[in-house]
Amino acid sequence: MSTLNLKHILKVLIGVSLILGFSTNAFAVGTPSGTQVDNQATITFSVGGVAQVPVTSDDPNQGGTNDATSFIVDTKIDVTVAWQDASNVQVAAGQDGVTPVPNPPAVLTFLVTNEGNAAVQDFQLSTENFGGDDFDPTAISIFVDSNANGSYEPGVDTATFIDELSSTVGTNSITVFVVGSIAAIQTNGQTSDIALIATAHDGGAAGLGALTAEDTGNDTALGAPQVAFADAAGTAVIDIVTDGEHSDTGTYVVVTTSVTVNKTSQVTDDGVGGTAPTAKAIPGATVTYTISIENTGTQVATGIAATDPIDVTNLTFVGNVTFDAGCGGATSSSFTSPNFTFNVPTIAAGATCNVTFEVTIN
Amino acid sequence: MSKHFLTITKALCVFLLASVFTMGNANTSNAIELTSIVELEVVTLDEQGNEVVKRVPAEKVTPGSEVIYTTRFKYNGSESAENVVISNPIPEHTVYKQGSASGQDTEILFSVDEGKTFQTSSQLQVTESDGSKRVAVAKDYTDIRWTYRGQLQPGDEGSVEFRVVLQ
Numbered sequence: 001m002s003t004l005n006l007k008h009i010l011k012v013l014i015g016v017s018l019i020l021g022f023s024t025n026a027f028a029v030g031t032p033s034g035t036q037v038d039n040q041a042t043i044t045f046s047v048g049g050v051a052q053v054p055v056t057s058d059d060p061n062q063g064g065t066n067d068a069t070s071f072i073v074d075t076k077i078d079v080t081v082a083w084q085d086a087s088n089v090q091v092a093a094g095q096d097g098v099t100p101v102p103n104p105p106a107v108l109t110f111l112v113t114n115e116g117n118a119a120v121q122d123f124q125l126s127t128e129n130f131g132g133d134d135f136d137p138t139a140i141s142i143f144v145d146s147n148a149n150g151s152y153e154p155g156v157d158t159a160t161f162i163d164e165l166s167s168t169v170g171t172n173s174i175t176v177f178v179v180g181s182i183a184a185i186q187t188n189g190q191t192s193d194i195a196l197i198a199t200a201h202d203g204g205a206a207g208l209g210a211l212t213a214e215d216t217g218n219d220t221a222l223g224a225p226q227v228a229f230a231d232a233a234g235t236a237v238i239d240i241v242t243d244g245e246h247s248d249t250g251t252y253v254v255v256t257t258s259v260t261v262n263k264t265s266q267v268t269d270d271g272v273g274g275t276a277p278t279a280k281a282i283p284g285a286t287v288t289y290t291i292s293i294e295n296t297g298t299q300v301a302t303g304i305a306a307t308d309p310i311d312v313t314n315l316t317f318v319g320n321v322t323f324d325a326g327c328g329g330a331t332s333s334s335f336t337s338p339n340f341t342f343n344v345p346t347i348a349a350g351a352t353c354n355v356t357f358e359v360t361i362n
Numbered sequence: 363m364s365k366h367f368l369t370i371t372k373a374l375c376v377f378l379l380a381s382v383f384t385m386g387n388a389n390t391s392n393a394i395e396l397t398s399i400v401e402l403e404v405v406t407l408d409e410q411g412n413e414v415v416k417r418v419p420a421e422k423v424t425p426g427s428e429v430i431y432t433t434r435f436k437y438n439g440s441e442s443a444e445n446v447v448i449s450n451p452i453p454e455h456t457v458y459k460q461g462s463a464s465g466q467d468t469e470i471l472f473s474v475d476e477g478k479t480f481q482t483s484s485q486l487q488v489t490e491s492d493g494s495k496r497v498a499v500a501k502d503y504t505d506i507r508w509t510y511r512g513q514l515q516p517g518d519e520g521s522v523e524f525r526v527v528l529q
Contacts, residue, residue: 030425031455031529037423041398041433041450045443045514052443057398057433061419069398069431073455073528076424117425221400221421228424 029167030117033075033225038068061221071221077200077212078115078230079123081248084175085109088191088253090299094184096138097154100303106137107152108178108250110196114165115172116230120203121212123162127178127194128236128247134190137180137252142196145175152177161208162198180252188256188297195236199245200229212244257297259304259347265289268358285361286318293344294352300328304344310359312338318358327353393439394514396448401430427528428459436519446510448522449477452503456526460500465508465522473505474498480507 031037041057059069089108097105114121125144129136143152144159157177166172178196202209215226233240234247269286270279279285291308295301310317317340323331329345333355340357347353400420408414420429433450437443448465452458460483463470471480474488481487486498508522 035455037453037455037528039398039400039431039450039453041396041431041448043394043396043435043446043448045394045446047393047439047441047443049444051445052393055394055396057396059399060397061399069400071400071420071423071429074422074424076426215422221419223421226422228422230424230426 029115029169029172030076031073032119032167033073033117035073036070036222037073038070040068072223072225073117075225075227076115076117076230077121077214077227077244079121079198079200079246080113080115080232081176081196081198081234081246082111082113083108083196083248083250084111085250088251090255091180091182091252092299093182093186093254093256096181097179105152105154105179106182106252108180108194108196108252109150109152110176110178110248110250111173112162112165112176112196112198113173114167116167116200118167118203120164120166122201122203122209123165123198124201124208124211125161125176126197126199128197128238130193130195130237130249133193133251135183135186135192135254137192137194138183139181140194141179143177143179145177148175150175152179161201163206163208164203178250182252182254186254186256188254188258190254192252193249194252195234195239195247195249197234197236197239197245197247200231214242214244255297255299257295257299257301257349259301260294260296261306262292262294263289263308264292281361283361287315287359287361288356289359291342291355292352293347293355295347295349298349300349301347302345304347304353306342306344306355308340310335310338310340314362315359316362318360320356320358322354322356324354326351327355331355333357393437393443395436395438396433398431398433398450401432402427403430423528425528428525429456429528430462430523430525432521432523434519434521437514437516439514440516442516443514446514448508448510449505450507450524451477451505452526455529457529458500458503458506459525459527462525463506463508463523466520467511468508468522469511471507471509472498472503473507474502475504477505477507480505 042054044054045052056066058065059067091106095103095106097103125142127140142160143157144162146157146159162174165174178194200212202212214229229242229244231246235249236247239245239247265287266276267279267281267285268276268288270282271284274280317335321333327344331344333342342355344353401417402420403415404418405413405415472483472486473480474486487495488498488502489495506524
């Protein structure tokens with residue numbers, strides 16, 4: 001054999017081993033299930049100053065004469081669930097994601113990570129309501145962040161279980177949303193704790209695989225990989241250590257907005273030359289009413305509607321309605337004798353919305 | 363392409379033949395019996411409720427498991443043997459557990475370059491990609507070597523061991 005050929009073979013062999021090393025070891029969370037790990041010791045010695053043929057070790061538990069000492073890496077089932085919201089998720093009483101508009105979904109965000117060594121794993125998702133908190137949502141749905149953008153989109157994120165979650169670092173996590181309906185009777189400051197539980201199911205095919213079972217029988221070192229649970233205990237009561245599932249708790253806190261309303265009046269034009277503040281309240285004078293609505297809560301107030309009955313015996317509604325910058329959204333007003341009615345879509349937390357209208361004295 | 367393939371096939375055949383030949387030699391001489399086993403440590407409770415650590419065959423091994431390799435040798439020669447050295451690469455997918463190598467009457471050295479050079483653990487250094495050097499840690503080790511102090515007499519036997527953690 002020529003030297004050239006030898007060099008070429010060496011190159012080819014090195015290339016192959018590099019590729020193998022890359023594909024099996026570079027990115028997995030742990031050594032992939034089913035990997036055979038071999039070990040062999042070598043002893044060298046001399047007798048009478050003459051080096052003897054080195055002897056390689058044998059595994060006495062196997063039938064051959066120079067067997068490597070080997071085991072097959074078994075299947076580790078490990079999953080973590082971690083609540084992602086930085087603080088308790090503020091919700092409004094009556095927030096159910098449906099009516100009245102705007103009524104965004106009440107969403108808790110979790111991250112589920114496959115820490116096992118099977119190539120892919122499915123996870124069933126469920127929730128646990130705790131005793132000891134103030135209330136439970138009237139309905140709970142769970143959705144997977146199908147497009148992996150980190151935010152819940154109704155109608156887009158529709159999957160209710162995790163299918164084929166990889167164990168490769170970088171692609172072994174997925175966001176899951178718990179969407180609750182908050183009853184209208186809830187009051188300010190009440191909290192609700194919800195645990196999301198991810199339970200390992202067999203991966204490898206589309207759809208939710210069978211519940212993954214731990215192998216408890218006798219294994220052999222070189223037998224097919226067996227399943228071992230390695231998950232920690234989570235926050236759900238039913239979630240204990242090494243049970244093939246993990247959980248974490250997220251919390252809703254109800255924040256109701258309270259508003260205070262003040263009404264003031266001022267004669268702005270008495271029709272005989274006097275203007276505010278010296279104008280006189282005489283028949284024919286124009287009076288401007290100001291209704292001030294202050295949002296004293298910590299949440300934006302939405303859908304504010306108010307009705308102010310006018311004393312039509314003594315006053316005539318004129319209008320010239322104004323809304324100041326504290327009144328958010330597309331405001332509107334109407335007068336149907338004797339009621340002056342107006343709508344303000346939003347008032348920011350801490351803001352005051354001033355509405356004015358004019359009447360004349362009969 | 364086919365020519366290369368043929369060449370490689372030939373080379374592999376030669377290699378395999380050579381291996382069989384070497385093994386045959388080693389086994390027929392049988393001057394030293396060398397066995398290696400792999401085990402796990404499990405903690406069980408005895409009847410008094412005390413924790414008992416026992417070794418079992420490495421059957422259920424998953425990432426993070428610590429396994430113990432024990433290599434036993436028995437010298438069957440008729441004259442004393444010298445320059446007795448046992449070497450063992452750290453198995454693929456595993457990381458050496460610092461301080462776990464042991465062996466009576468042996469000097470234990472480690473390598474970070476796949477057995478080209480060996481040093482004591484405190485002297486081992488690794489050259490970083492920027493050329494700077496640092497003390498090697500267990501993760502860097504590629505091989506372990508036990509050098510037997512003195513000579514092996516006919517019938518002598520002993521063992522060495524080390525632990526690794528499966529990645």
